[in-house]
Amino acid sequence: MKLTRFSILVMFFIATVSLSNAFSQNYTQWRLPEGAKARLGNGAITGNVQYSPDGTLLAVSSSIGVWLYDADTHEEVSLLTGHTAWVSCVAFSPDGQTLASGSWDRTIRLWNPDTGQHKATLMRDNMGDVTSIAFSPDGSTLASGGGRWNKTIQLWDTETGNHIGTLRGHKGNATSLVFSPDGQMLVSGGGSEDNTLRLWDVRTEDPLVTFAAHEGWVKSVAFSPDGGTLATAGVDDTIQLWNPHTGENKATLTAHTSGVNWVTFSQDGQTLASASDDKTVRLWDAVTGDLKATLTEHTHWVKSVAFSPDGRTLVSSGDDQVIQFWDYITEQHKATLTGHTLAVNAVAFSPDGETLAGANDDKSIYLWDAHTGHLQNTLTGHGGRVFSVVFSPDGGILASGGGSPDTTIHLWDAHTGQPMAPITGHKYGIEAIAFSPDGHTLASASWDNTVRLWSTQTGENRAILGDMQDVYAVAYSPDGRTLVSGGKNTTVHLWDVGTAQRQATLTGHTEPVRAVAFSPDGSTLVSAGRDRSIRLWDVQTEQPKATFAGNLGAIKSLAFSVDGRTLVSGSWNSTIRLWDVDSGRRLGVLTGHTNSVNTLAFSADGRTLVSGSDDGTVLLWDFTPFLFQIPGDVNSDGVVNVQDLVLVASNFGKTGVNTADVNGDGVVNIQDLVRVSLYFGQN
Numbered sequence: 001m002k003l004t005r006f007s008i009l010v011m012f013f014i015a016t017v018s019l020s021n022a023f024s025q026n027y028t029q030w031r032l033p034e035g036a037k038a039r040l041g042n043g044a045i046t047g048n049v050q051y052s053p054d055g056t057l058l059a060v061s062s063s064i065g066v067w068l069y070d071a072d073t074h075e076e077v078s079l080l081t082g083h084t085a086w087v088s089c090v091a092f093s094p095d096g097q098t099l100a101s102g103s104w105d106r107t108i109r110l111w112n113p114d115t116g117q118h119k120a121t122l123m124r125d126n127m128g129d130v131t132s133i134a135f136s137p138d139g140s141t142l143a144s145g146g147g148r149w150n151k152t153i154q155l156w157d158t159e160t161g162n163h164i165g166t167l168r169g170h171k172g173n174a175t176s177l178v179f180s181p182d183g184q185m186l187v188s189g190g191g192s193e194d195n196t197l198r199l200w201d202v203r204t205e206d207p208l209v210t211f212a213a214h215e216g217w218v219k220s221v222a223f224s225p226d227g228g229t230l231a232t233a234g235v236d237d238t239i240q241l242w243n244p245h246t247g248e249n250k251a252t253l254t255a256h257t258s259g260v261n262w263v264t265f266s267q268d269g270q271t272l273a274s275a276s277d278d279k280t281v282r283l284w285d286a287v288t289g290d291l292k293a294t295l296t297e298h299t300h301w302v303k304s305v306a307f308s309p310d311g312r313t314l315v316s317s318g319d320d321q322v323i324q325f326w327d328y329i330t331e332q333h334k335a336t337l338t339g340h341t342l343a344v345n346a347v348a349f350s351p352d353g354e355t356l357a358g359a360n361d362d363k364s365i366y367l368w369d370a371h372t373g374h375l376q377n378t379l380t381g382h383g384g385r386v387f388s389v390v391f392s393p394d395g396g397i398l399a400s401g402g403g404s405p406d407t408t409i410h411l412w413d414a415h416t417g418q419p420m421a422p423i424t425g426h427k428y429g430i431e432a433i434a435f436s437p438d439g440h441t442l443a444s445a446s447w448d449n450t451v452r453l454w455s456t457q458t459g460e461n462r463a464i465l466g467d468m469q470d471v472y473a474v475a476y477s478p479d480g481r482t483l484v485s486g487g488k489n490t491t492v493h494l495w496d497v498g499t500a501q502r503q504a505t506l507t508g509h510t511e512p513v514r515a516v517a518f519s520p521d522g523s524t525l526v527s528a529g530r531d532r533s534i535r536l537w538d539v540q541t542e543q544p545k546a547t548f549a550g551n552l553g554a555i556k557s558l559a560f561s562v563d564g565r566t567l568v569s570g571s572w573n574s575t576i577r578l579w580d581v582d583s584g585r586r587l588g589v590l591t592g593h594t595n596s597v598n599t600l601a602f603s604a605d606g607r608t609l610v611s612g613s614d615d616g617t618v619l620l621w622d623f624t625p626f627l628f629q630i631p632g633d634v635n636s637d638g639v640v641n642v643q644d645l646v647l648v649a650s651n652f653g654k655t656g657v658n659t660a661d662v663n664g665d666g667v668v669n670i671q672d673l674v675r676v677s678l679y680f681g682q683n
Contacts (some may be wrong), residue, residue: 028373031065031081033592036619037608038373040358041366042067042076042339043594044085046614048262048304049317051248053096057113060317061087062340063615064123064594066101068113071308072557078116084110085594088131091140098158100142102130107291108144110158120161127154134177134186136202143186144172153188155205165205165306170194176220180244181227187244189218189232191451197221197232199244211247213240220262223341224286227267231286233260239274241289251289255282262304266328267311275302281316281324283331292332297324321616323360341366344612345387346599350414351395353604354430358618364419367417368618377417382406388432392519393439395625397456401430409444409454410431423459425452431472436497437480445471451485454501463500468493473515478522486513492527494542504542508535515558515569524581526567528555534569534579546584557599561623562606570597576611576621592619632679640679648672675679 022467022481028038043519047061051071052382056072060067067080092099092113099113108122108130111659122142128150135158142156153174155165172194178187184207186200197213200206222231223244225375227488228242230244239253239260258277265272265286272284281295281302283596300320307314307328314326323337340450342361347369349356356370365379365386383406390399391414396410407431409423428447435442441462442454451465469488482503483495492506492513511530518525524545525537534548534555566587567579576590576597595614602609609621634644651660651668660668 403429559600
């Protein structure tokens with residue numbers, strides 16, 4: 001029976017309602033992109049953390065937006081989305097009515113933290129990435145500094161959102177900003193080619209004084225509450241205390257053993273807290289410069305630290321993707337907030353569809369309940385980043401491979417999460433692994449220029465397939481007789497599994513091949529990579545069948561739908577594209593990730609598409625290709641053009657179910673013509 005647009009939407013509504021019940025409207029469904037039904041993981045911590053002035057909220061910069069947590073319970077309160085790249089910095093206005101966020105997307109967004117409402121977007125041509133922001137004490141002015149090639153500081157009127165000034169003088173980017181307590185002075189720290197500390201008169205926008213503060217980047221600047229001391233942190237492992245009026249150096253604090261990323265004063269001005277790449281938070285006597293305490297719960301670089309407004313709690317965040325809470329009075333650890341994760345490199349469904357596994361840059365493998373999104377288990381044991389994860393066909397074994405210094409294939413009992421005997425033999429990191437369809441053999445692709453075949457029963461190395469450069473991708477044909485590999489040398493290799501001999505080399509790519517896949521019936525092989533093209537090959541003749549290209553971005557991942565009719569590709573440009581395999585027509589584009597889409601997988605029933613990204617999240621999509629059709633593409637030919645306008649015009653005035661009724665209001669009218677024109681030229 002032919003599905004109408006109405007019946008498709010009804011099916012989508014029913015699926016959405018069912019899903020909402022399963023996930024109980026928890027944070028996995030907050031601010032989802034169109035077409036997605038759940039998000040697993042809170043994304044990576046990509047900037048600082050900051051308390052609201054009343055101490056009720058904690059704002060966290062992340063790769064997918066700004067997370068707001070209840071400062072007492074540490075539960076998620078809200079997710080503020082809108083930035084198209086990672087959030088690098090957050091700051092509350094003094095009255096707590098506005099939250100500002102700066103991003104690598106070269107914009108600043110102002111939010112109402114109580115309602116989550118987006119209030120304004122601040123941007124200018126050539127402003128560059130925003131890496132530092134600061135409110136003036138009266139909240140009327142916001143200062144912003146940029147990274148990379150942006151050497152200016154911008155001043156904004158927070159009431160109107162208007163740009164009101166530009167401070168020039170840094171030879172490199174302004175890495176940190178702070179207003180003096182009286183609001184008369186702005187201090188900026190320089191990075192890159194600059195490494196200076198600059199003091200500015202806010203009223204005249206004139207520089208007051210410039211001096212060398214550190215041997216290297218100035219990472220953070222902070223004023224004491226009375227304005228009498230300025231603290232700076234640098235990549236040279238030191239903290240400097242200055243008299244901001246005379247430029248006199250008051251003290252040099254030297255206990256950190258690596259770069260210092262953040263400094264902040266307590267509300268009473270008696271203590272200075274610092275966060276460092278040496279994995280510690282240190283507390284200093286702000287008057288004498290003596291070290292008071294060293295806090296050591298973090299397992300990786302500590303990037304920011306903040307005091308609660310009541311002065312009782314200290315919070316820190318780090319590249320270990322956890323937020324630690326400390327009792328400032330007793331200097332004891334209070335709590336750890338988890339849920340943030342680094343890049344997701346691989347995802348895999350268990351054969352029964354009950355479990356979803358994700359391999360991450362944080363050396364961990366996460367196991368989620370595929371229906372509820374509940375985290376069931378976290379598997380640790382890898383010595384480096386985990387690049388690949390796959391279930392055995394019977395669902396009993398989970399295999400994973402990762403980067404140096406860990407060169408082993410880890411095997412896990414998929415039901416208990418307990419480690420099994422690992423497989424060793426590769427000299428360098430393992431980029432990809434695949435089980436044979438019968439589950440007896442495991443293939444692994446490595447940076448040591450080989451693909452190796454292993455017995456899953458004994459761990460014995462059955463064959464070494466060599467004569468390649470770094471191998472990034474490997475896949476078995478459905479019948480298990482052929483293995484395909486792709487890698488750095490731009491060629492695709494087909495191997496006879498029985499003889500371990502190369503049976504063909506496919507050429508055509510001009511850049512490294514990052515992804516390969518067989519269609520479910522085994523008749524078609526697809527490969528893609530950095531040359532921004534997707535190539536389809538006839539497996540029997542070993543000849544090219546088709547090439548998909550056009551504004552794709554470099555391709556990182558591929559997956560066939562269960563019926564083989566649709567090909568899905570994930571790109572370095574954060575998008576997922578759906579393709580009709582027979583016609584080559586693009587069916588649609590899924591957007592929502594804020595960084596490279598590293599991995600794609602379908603559930604066994606074909607109803608769910610899963611994507612994992614460098615933004616640290618996994619998105620679950622309701623796979624209904626019809627829903628991803630480009631708005632305004634009335635004739636479904638993959639492009640919005642004059643033919644679509646003609647179809648609308650020829651059906652003008654008709655009511656009921658009609659493909660020309662673009663907005664679905666039951667009548668073909670001028671509104672449908674307008675909608676087509678809005679998307680004119682898209683493909």
